[in-house]
Amino acid sequence: MERRAGRLGVGIIGAGHVGPVLGAALAGAGHAIVGISAVSERSRERADAILPGAPVLEIPVIVERSELVILAVPDAELPSLVAGLAATGSWQPGQIVLHTAPGFGVEVLAPATAAGAIPLAVHPALAFTGTSLDIARLQETYFAVTAPAPVLPIGQALVVEMGGEPVVVAEEDRAAYAEAIATASTFSRAIVEQATGILSGIGFENPGSYLSSLVRSAVDNALSRASAPAAGPDVLLDGRDDPLDPLG
Known part of the structure; x- marks a missing residue:
């Protein structure tokens, strides 16, 4: 598969709500989708809808063929996935490994890093629907980026290519970050x-429609107060995001 100079072959592990959308955003920036893993019928349908024509491959094959591997799996599954692939010698020197779990920085990618891979932790602060609607929403979404200083610009550049705004989060702050994300999404x-x-x-008959304008305006007002430089003690804190989809 031919690619323009500077473009990457992207493999996606996890066809939940997040992985296919990020893959589509990167494909829109000129990168090539090497393949995606999808276990359930529902995840296969989602992958086909958002990434039509993308090969559905086994995880080891995706890692072998990809220059950028996106690990879009739930937090609880991430450590064993990374370690398991390291045990089989799958990770490659110079390969970029990017996970999207909010609760981890790059330490969880240590087995891949030991093999010479480039570790990135990139989490989009968006409540994903798992549809093409999310691709447009990425244009106004902040991404938490954690990476070793020498490779931090790689993570930031990938976020910009997806249309988002990168915000650097320190490794030791990822747990607090994840707590904030979970609190905002669960409370909302x-x-x-x-x-x-x-x-x-x-x-x-349609309570959701009735409350739509009220809820959106109330949240927008609260977020505006929280972002104000001189916010007072009456500021209402709120946010936007959803933990990663467990499917796929």
């Missing part, structure tokens, strides 16, 4: 579900 979802449940109970 729970409040909306509670409010729509109450409206349904008094006969509203």
Whole structure:
């Protein structure tokens, strides 16, 4: 497969809500999709919808053929995946290995780094739907980037190519970062579900639509206050993101 100079062969491990979308964004920047792993029928359908024509391959084959490997798997699965591939000698010197788990920095990629791979931790702060709608949403999304200083520009450049805004997060701050992301997404979802449940109970046929403008404006106002340089003690903290999809 021919590629323009400076373009990478990208392999994606995990066809949940995140991996195919990031792959599509990179493909739009001129990179070539080498393959994607997809276990369930649902994940295969998602991969085909967002990355039509991308080969569905076994994980070792993807790693062998890729210059950039995206590990879009849940936090709990990441350490064993990285270590298992290291045990089989799959990682290659100079290969870029990028994971999207919010709770880890690059230390979890140590087995790949020991083999000469370039480690990157890149998490997009977006509540993914797993549809093409997410590709456009990346244009206004911040990405937490953690990497060793010499290769940090690689992670930042990849984020920019996907249309996002990179923000550097230190290795020791990744746990706190993940807590903030989980708090924002869980709280937001729970409040909306509670409010729509109450409206349904008094006969509203479309409570989600009814609350849409209210919730969006309230969150936007809270985020604006939180971003203000001279924010006072009455600032309401809120956020946007969703833990990685467990499917695929």
